[in-house]
Amino acid sequence: MSETPDDARPPAFHVESGALRFWVDVGGDARMGASISRQTLHYRFKGDLNGSDAAAVYEAHRAEIDAAVRRRVAAGSIEPVMLREADLP
Numbered sequence: 001m002s003e004t005p006d007d008a009r010p011p012a013f014h015v016e017s018g019a020l021r022f023w024v025d026v027g028g029d030a031r032m033g034a035s036i037s038r039q040t041l042h043y044r045f046k047g048d049l050n051g052s053d054a055a056a057v058y059e060a061h062r063a064e065i066d067a068a069v070r071r072r073v074a075a076g077s078i079e080p081v082m083l084r085e086a087d088l089p
Helices: 038-045 054-060 062-074
Strands: 012-014 019-027 030-037 081-083
Touching (some): 038 054
Parallel strands (some): 030 081
Antiparallel strands (some): 012 019
16 A cells, blocks of 8 residues: 655644644745644634634635745745645635
């Protein structure tokens, strides 16, 4: 049985950090690990504050969230990119 590479895994909520972890194509063949807190998902996108719907909220707003990661990378952020509310106008 082969192991799934990190960047091929679906978005997943990490309970210990309280953040959703996911991967974003940032150009060419490059992918960047990123995360967004349950609080940011709640306050920006009306997700459950406990993070129980974090993956669903991410999928519903994936284009906007991924674009924010790309902007951060273009501005010089390194992996992993942690999105904040200010990154999502």
